[in-house]
Amino acid sequence: MATTPSLPCKPPVNSTPSAESREQPPFWSLKPWWCQPWSILVTGVLMVSGSWALLHRLWISLPLALGVLAWWLLFLVLVPAAYRSAAERNG
DSSP, rough: OOOOOOOOOOOOOOSSSTTTSSSSOOGGGSSSSHHHHHHHHHHHHHHHHHHHHHHHOOOHHHHHHHHHHHHHHHIIIHHHHHHHHHHHHHH
């Protein structure tokens, strides 16, 4: 009977907090794939371009584009900045 070689184990994770581990992880590493900057940008571009491609109505696509810009400002600029400032205050 042949045995397969075992894969190397990962080193054990230290579960006790230390002074070095109190640093917060980078903001985007905490987010799932659908909440990463690239997916937020792609979704916004697809929404606006899809609206224009399907409807050819500026009165629909323009407000949608403004909403997407506000969404980008909130989730790509303001929230990460608030996270960083909170990390600096607590760290």
